[in-house]
Amino acid sequence: MTTNQRIRGMATALPRTVLTNCELQKRFQDSQIGGFLQVTGIDERRCVASGETASDLAVQAAESLFHATGADRSQIDALLFCSLTPDYKTPPTACLLQHRLGLSQNTCTFDLVQACPAFTHSLATSTSLLTCGVAKNVLLIHADSLTQFIHPLDRELVPIHGDGAIALWLQGDANGTVFDWFAFGTNGQQADRIIIPDGMGRHPVTSASLQEEKDEKGNVRTRTHLKMDGAAVFHFVIHTIPSFLRNACAEHNCTLDDYDLILFHQANKMIVDMLYNILKIPREKRFMYLEKVGNLSGASLPFVLAQACREKKLSAGSRVLMCGFGAGLSWGAVSLRWQEELPVVPDHVFL
Numbered sequence: 001m002t003t004n005q006r007i008r009g010m011a012t013a014l015p016r017t018v019l020t021n022c023e024l025q026k027r028f029q030d031s032q033i034g035g036f037l038q039v040t041g042i043d044e045r046r047c048v049a050s051g052e053t054a055s056d057l058a059v060q061a062a063e064s065l066f067h068a069t070g071a072d073r074s075q076i077d078a079l080l081f082c083s084l085t086p087d088y089k090t091p092p093t094a095c096l097l098q099h100r101l102g103l104s105q106n107t108c109t110f111d112l113v114q115a116c117p118a119f120t121h122s123l124a125t126s127t128s129l130l131t132c133g134v135a136k137n138v139l140l141i142h143a144d145s146l147t148q149f150i151h152p153l154d155r156e157l158v159p160i161h162g163d164g165a166i167a168l169w170l171q172g173d174a175n176g177t178v179f180d181w182f183a184f185g186t187n188g189q190q191a192d193r194i195i196i197p198d199g200m201g202r203h204p205v206t207s208a209s210l211q212e213e214k215d216e217k218g219n220v221r222t223r224t225h226l227k228m229d230g231a232a233v234f235h236f237v238i239h240t241i242p243s244f245l246r247n248a249c250a251e252h253n254c255t256l257d258d259y260d261l262i263l264f265h266q267a268n269k270m271i272v273d274m275l276y277n278i279l280k281i282p283r284e285k286r287f288m289y290l291e292k293v294g295n296l297s298g299a300s301l302p303f304v305l306a307q308a309c310r311e312k313k314l315s316a317g318s319r320v321l322m323c324g325f326g327a328g329l330s331w332g333a334v335s336l337r338w339q340e341e342l343p344v345v346p347d348h349v350f351l
Contacts, residue, residue, distance in 0.1 A: 001150060003166075005028050005130050005170050005171060005173060005179065006171045006172075006173035007070035007169070007170055008069055008170070008174055008343065009065050009068060009071070009168070009169045009343045009344065010065070010166060010169075010302070010305075010306045010309070010343070010346070011061050011062070011068060011166065011345040011349070012166045012170050012345065012348045013057045013058075013164065013165045013167075013348060013349045013350070014046040014163070014164050014348045014349075014350055015046045015048045015049065015052060015163050015350070016046075016134045017047045018045075018046060018047075018070055019045050019046075019047050019158075020043070020044045021037045021042075021043055021044065021159075024037065024158065024159055025037070027152070027153075029042070033159070036155075036159060037159055039175055039268070039270045040159055040262055040268040040269060040290075041268060041288070041290060041291060042159065042160065042162075042267075042269070042290055042295075043291050043292060044292055044294075045147075045159075045160075045161065045162030045163075045293060046163055047162060048145040048147060048163045048199070048296070050181065052158075053087055053145055054083050054085045054086070054092050054143040054145040055087050055096060055097060055143065056098055057094075057143045057164060057165035057307070058081065058083075058141045058143040058165045058167065059097065059100050059101065060123060060165065060349050061141065061143070061165040061166055061349065061351075062101050062139065062141060062167040063349075064167070064345050064349040065139075065168075065169060065345065066101075067135075069169060069343065071137075071169055072145075072200025073102055073103055073104075073209075074103075074104050075108065075136070075170075075235070076104070076136035076137050076138070076139045077104070077107055077108060077135045077136055078107065078108040078109075078126075078129050078130065078137070078138045079094050079097060079098055079101075079103060079108070079110075079138075079141070080109075080125060080137045080139070080140050080141065081093050081094040081097055081108055081110075081112070081141050082111075082112040082113075082114060082119075082121075082140070082141065082143075082148060082298050083111065083142070083144050083236055084112070084113065084115055084297060085143075085144050085145045085146055085149065086113075088237040089200075092110060092111040093111055094109035094110050095109050097109070097141070097279055098293070103139075108129075108134065108135065108294065109192050112125060114298055114330070115194070115297060115322030115326040115328060115330070116265045116267065116295075116297055116298060116300060116324050116325060116326025116327060117184075117301075117323075117325055117326055117328075117330050118298030118299075119141060119174075119299075119300075119302045119305075119324055119334075120182060120301070120322065120323070120324050120332030120333060120334045121184070121332055122263045122298075123129075123140075123179065123182070123334055124182045126140050126170050127139045127170075127179050128258075130170065130172040131172070131190075134170065137169065137170070137171050138169070138170040138171075139168075139169060140167070140168040140169075141166070141167045142171055142299040142302055143164070143165030143166075143299060144163060144164070144299055145163045145214050146161050146163065146167075147161055147222070149196060149224040149225055150225060150226050151220050151221045151222065153215070154220060154225065155218055155219055156217065156219055156228065156230055157226060157228060160267075160268055160294060160295045161294055162293050162295055163337075164195075164292030164296045164299050164303060165166040165299060166224050166302045166306060167312060168302065175229070178336065178337065179251050179334060179335070179336055180252065180335040180337060181252045182332065182335075183244070183248035183251075183332065183333045183334075184330070184332040184333075185240070185244055185330065185331045185332070186238075186328055186330045186331075187240075187328070187330075188328065189330065190236065191229065191328060193229045193232045193233055193327075193329060194226070194228045194229075194233060194326060194327035194328075195225075195226075195227055195327070196223075196225065196226050196227070196304065197209075197223040197227065198223035199224050201281055202349065208223070209222060209223040209224050210222050210223075210224065211223075234271065235328075237271055237275070238274060238275070238278065241264075241277065241323060241325055241331060242278045242279050244331060244333070245279065245321070246279075248333055252318065252335065254335070256279060256281065257323070258298035258319060259285065259319045259320065259321045259335075260314075260318045260320065261285055261313055261314060261318060261320045261321075262276075262279075262281050262285050262321045263287060263301065263304050263305060263318075263321070264301075264302055264304075264322075264324075265275075265301050265323065265324040265325055266289060266295055266296070266299075267295055267325075267326070268290070268295060269288065282328050287304065287305065287308050287311075287313055289303060289304045289307040289308075297326070298324075300324075301323075301324045305320075305322065306344050309344040310342050310344055310346065310347075314338055315338070315340060316338055317337070318337070318338045319335070319336070319337050319338075320336045320338065321333065321334075321335055321336075322336070
C-alpha cells in the first residue's frame with residue numbers, strides 16, 4: 001500500500017571517543033590486521049565511554065532535531081526507540097526517553113528490538129501508526145552502543161563496529177514522501193550466526209559465561225559478548241540479498257534501473273561493494289558512509305540516508321531503494337519517492 005508521510009527532519013549523534021586504525025594495529029600487533037582494516041573501508045569508529053549508553057546518544061540526537069526544526073515536542077504522540085542495547089531489560093528505554101526529552105505523558109512509547117535491518121522495520125511501523133491515525137507525529141530514534149558488547153580483543157568485530165544515534169521526525173502528510181512498498185525476509189534457522197549467547201532467559205549469566213575463550217582465528221570473547229560467524233554471514237548476504245531485491249522489485253512492477261539511489265546497510269566496504277557489483281548498480285547510484293563511523297548496526301541505514309542528503313545526493317522526486325540485513329538472520333527493503341528536499345541537521349552532535 002502506498003503511504004504518504006513527511007520526514008520533517010533528521011539529526012545524528014556520535015560519541016566523542018575515537019578508535020583509529022593505528023590504535024588497532026598496536027592492539028592486535030600482527031601483519032594481517034592491516035589488510036583486514038583496508039578491506040573494511042573504515043578508518044576510525046566512535047565508541048561510547050564508560051558510563052555512556054545508547055539512550056544518551058538518543059537524547060543528543062533528539063535534542064539536536066528539536067532545536068534545528070523548531071518542533072513542538074508536546075505534539076509528539078509516538079516515540080519508537082530502535083536498539084539492540086537498551087538501558088535495562090525493563091523498563092523499555094523509550095519510557096525513559098519520554099521523560100528525559102520532556103514529551104507529553106499521552107505519548108505512545110515502545111522499544112523496537114531489531115539489528116542491522118531495523119530501519120526498514122521501524123519505517124514500516126511508523127508509517128502504519130501514521131496511516132491508521134494512532135499518531136500524527138512520530139519521533140523515531142535509532143541508537144546502538146554495540147561496542148559495549150564486543151570483547152576488546154575480538155579482531156573480527158572491533159575493527160568493524162561503532163556507536164551512534166539518529167533521530168527522525170515523521171508526520172502524516174499527503175504531499176510528503178511516498179513510501180511505495182516494503183518487503184521483508186527472515187531465516188531464523190541461522191539465528192546463531194550473529195548472537196550474544198548468554199545473558200537472557202535461554203541462557204542466564206553464570207560464572208562460566210564470563211570465562212574468556214580464544215577461537216582458531218585468535219578472537220577473544222566470553223559468552224556475554226557478541227559473536228559472529230563472518231563467513232556464514234557473508235555467504236548469506238551475497239546469496240540472499242540480490243535475488244531478494246530483484247524479486248521484490250518485480251512484484252511491485254519496477255526494476256533496479258528505476259531508482260536514482262540505492263543504499264545498503266553499511267556492514268563493511270567489501271560487502272557493500274560486492275552487492276553493488278552483483279546487481280550492476282552504476283557508480284552514480286551508489287553511496288557509502290562508514291569510513292569515519294564504522295558499522296552502526298540498526299542506525300547504519302538511516303545514517304547513510306542522512307549523509308546522502310547532506311551531500312546533495314537526493315532531490316525532490318528522487319526514487320530511493322534502501323535495504324538492510326543482519327542478525328536474525330533477517331532482511332528488509334523500502335522503496336521511497338522524495339517529494340521535497342529533506343531537512344537534515346548539517347553535522348553530527350557529540351555526546
